[in-house]
Amino acid sequence: ETGVTQTPRHLVMGMTNKKSLKCEQHLGHNAMYWYKQSAKKPLELMFVYSLEERVENNSVPSRFSPECPNSSHLFLHLHTLQPEDSALYLCASSLGPAGGKTYEQYFGPGTRLTVT
Amino acid sequence: GDSVTQMEGPVTLSEEAFLTINCTYTATGYPSLFWYVQYPGEGLQLLLKATKADDKGSNKGFEATYRKETTSFHLEKGSVQVSDSAVYFCALRKEVGQFYFGTGTSLTVIP
Numbered sequence: 420e421t422g423v424t425q426t427p428r429h430l431v432m433g434m435t436n437k438k439s440l441k442c443e444q445h446l447g448h449n450a451m452y453w454y455k456q457s458a459k460k461p462l463e464l465m466f467v468y469s470l471e472e473r474v475e476n477n478s479v480p481s482r483f484s485p486e487c488p489n490s491s492h493l494f495l496h497l498h499t500l501q502p503e504d505s506a507l508y509l510c511a512s513s514l515g516p517a518g519g520k521t522y523e524q525y526f527g528p529g530t531r532l533t534v535t
Numbered sequence: 536g537d538s539v540t541q542m543e544g545p546v547t548l549s550e551e552a553f554l555t556i557n558c559t560y561t562a563t564g565y566p567s568l569f570w571y572v573q574y575p576g577e578g579l580q581l582l583l584k585a586t587k588a589d590d591k592g593s594n595k596g597f598e599a600t601y602r603k604e605t606t607s608f609h610l611e612k613g614s615v616q617v618s619d620s621a622v623y624f625c626a627l628r629k630e631v632g633q634f635y636f637g638t639g640t641s642l643t644v645i646p
Contacts, residue, residue, distance in 0.1 A: 423578070425578075452634075459638075460638070461636055461637065461638045461639075462624070462636040462639075464633065464634070467633070475633065509578050509579065511578075511579075521567050521584075521586045521628075522628075523569055523581045523584055523628075524579075524581075524634060525581070526571075526578035526579040526580065527578050528576070528577050528578045529577075529578050
């Protein structure tokens with residue numbers, strides 16, 4: 420596997436379910452990100468981890484819970500979601516700590532989440 | 536606050552037409568600027584970048600020049616192909632590290 424991978428690619432869950440999204444990067448990066456992409460809206464940054472420490476949380480509801488056990492893996496735990504949480508969830512990684520402006524992000528293919 | 540503004544789409548062009556997608560930014564300091572492309576069903580891929588004023592990023596026939604005087608980073612391609620149909624995102628990143636993305640511009644190229 421190369422680049423950034425995400426599983427599952429598609430997920431349908433009820434509002435009372437608990438599920439997790441997984442992201443793995445094979446690039447040797449040490450910063451990882453979760454984004455939410457909804458139709459007709461800008462990309463929303465949800466969480467940023469640098470060197471496995473959370474450095475940013477953009478006021479995301481507590482029903483989304485991130486976990487970064489090491490620099491290669493990032494999870495997003497989901498529980499009691501709402502229909503408006505249906506979106507494409509993108510994971511990204513970058514080289515260097517979060518403070519390196521020249522380092523681009525590499526994105527995974529995303530998980531298409533539908534909350535019923 | 537820091538932000539990126541892109542021209543609204545969708546944009547529809549005939550094959551071999553000239554493409555311009557406008558992007559302007561608001562930021563203090565000297566950000567790096569990026570163009571990403573998202574093909575259907577996929578994540579975002581870096582298309583090109585420029586890290587300082589007057590730099591020109593280029594890739595796959597696409598170009599963009601970092602213009603500090605006009606705070607712009609417009610994407611251009613001289614002759615588009617059907618395979619260029621995708622959504623294009625302009626983005627900036629500052630020293631602190633957060634990325635700011637535009638809303639994306641959908642491009643459809645028809646044969």
